[in-house]
Amino acid sequence: MNVEPHLLERLMLDRALGQLSEDVEALLAAVVAEDAGRNSRQSELLTTAAQAHEAMKRRSVSAGLELPPLAARPRQRSRWRAAVMAIAMAGCLLVGLSARWLFPRERQLPAPEPSVVVVPAPTPAMRTSELWSLQAFIDTTKATQDRRKPLVNWHSPSEMQVREIEQ
Amino acid sequence: MDSTEIAALYRLEAPRLAAYVRRLVGDRHGAMDIVQETFRALVEQASQSHLQSPRAWLYAVARHLAAKSHRRSRPLPLQDDFPATPASSEPDERIQMMLRAIRRLGPELREALDLRLEHELSYQEIAFVLGIPLGTVRSRLHNAVRTLREQLGGQENQR
Numbered sequence: 526m527n528v529e530p531h532l533l534e535r536l537m538l539d540r541a542l543g544q545l546s547e548d549v550e551a552l553l554a555a556v557v558a559e560d561a562g563r564n565s566r567q568s569e570l571l572t573t574a575a576q577a578h579e580a581m582k583r584r585s586v587s588a589g590l591e592l593p594p595l596a597a598r599p600r601q602r603s604r605w606r607a608a609v610m611a612i613a614m615a616g617c618l619l620v621g622l623s624a625r626w627l628f629p630r631e632r633q634l635p636a637p638e639p640s641v642v643v644v645p646a647p648t649p650a651m652r653t654s655e656l657w658s659l660q661a662f663i664d665t666t667k668a669t670q671d672r673r674k675p676l677v678n679w680h681s682p683s684e685m686q687v688r689e690i691e692q
Numbered sequence: 693m694d695s696t697e698i699a700a701l702y703r704l705e706a707p708r709l710a711a712y713v714r715r716l717v718g719d720r721h722g723a724m725d726i727v728q729e730t731f732r733a734l735v736e737q738a739s740q741s742h743l744q745s746p747r748a749w750l751y752a753v754a755r756h757l758a759a760k761s762h763r764r765s766r767p768l769p770l771q772d773d774f775p776a777t778p779a780s781s782e783p784d785e786r787i788q789m790m791l792r793a794i795r796r797l798g799p800e801l802r803e804a805l806d807l808r809l810e811h812e813l814s815y816q817e818i819a820f821v822l823g824i825p826l827g828t829v830r831s832r833l834h835n836a837v838r839t840l841r842e843q844l845g846g847q848e849n850q851r
Contacts, residue, residue, distance in 0.1 A: 535830075535834060538833070538834040538837055538838070539830070541837060542808055542809075542833055542837065544814065544815055569841055570841060573837055573840050573841040574809070574837055576790045576844075577790055577794060577805065577809055577837070577840055578809045578810075580787050580791050580794060581794070581805075581806065581809050581810040582810065
């Protein structure tokens with residue numbers, strides 16, 4: 526029977542890995558038996574897979590694992606971790622309190638009274654015009670508007686409080 | 693799946709699953725925790741829906757939990773956990789050579805081979821566990837066996 530070599534190789538690998546159905550395996554065995562080279566290759570692959578299987582079975586990892594009964598104490602590890610976390614947090618708190626006790630902060634001084642600086646309001650310009658003239662009216666209006674400007678009042682104790690005094 | 697079946701599955705599969713997870717996380721206690729967590733999840737899942745392959749499901753969940761415990765997004769490579777000498781009292785030279793050759797395989801090939809030969813999962817189950825296409829599983833396993841054969845053939849020729 527003429528079978529493509531790469532297809533035959535794949536089938537031989539599947540057989541070595543134990544993944545062929547009985548029918549296909551019998552068919553493959555018949556094809557392989559026709560040719561000495563194929564037979565040799567099949568033997569190599571079968572031997573390799575068998576040795577790998579045996580080597581993996583000999584690993585002694587599972588021997589040291591004694592598992593507890595199912596769901597007997599499933600969260601034991603988590604509880605242990607939570608306990609470690611709680612102890613660590615308590616330790617941090619203790620260190621913080623100790624540091625506070627060993628190095629107390631200096632007493633805070635009372636905040637200084639806000640200083641008040643008196644800034645004289647700008648005096649109206651000297652009247653050069655007649656008392657009842659138009660220019661006198663304009664000057665008076667302008668001076669009144671200047672006096673109505675909002676007061677500058679800083680509430681921060683570190684800043685100065687500026688108050689305008691009407692004259 | 694009732695509690696009796698789950699208990700039987702636990703007795704049968706838990707040691708092998710623990711061995712697999714231990715190779716993933718490299719920690720005995722961590723592996724046991726993950727196995728317990730996996731079976732707890734199986735108890736919850738089995739009451740809600742029918743599982744086609746409980747074994748594959750167990751391995752997939754255990755693998756996911758192992759990856760989560762290590763906070764890795766990439767698949768975990770199997771760790772090199774082979775004993776210095778096999779458990780057998782008369783170490784076979786061929787087996788020693790094979791162990792060395794398996795160690796030299798890439799992690800992806802080694803994990804696929806491990807799931808197939810030691811844990812005896814089918815191609816479909818391995819694909820489910822690793823979250824890869826069936827063809828990729830087949831290709832990895834073929835490559836693994838071919839590579840082992842080449843390495844052993846080369847070593848035998850050198851001797």
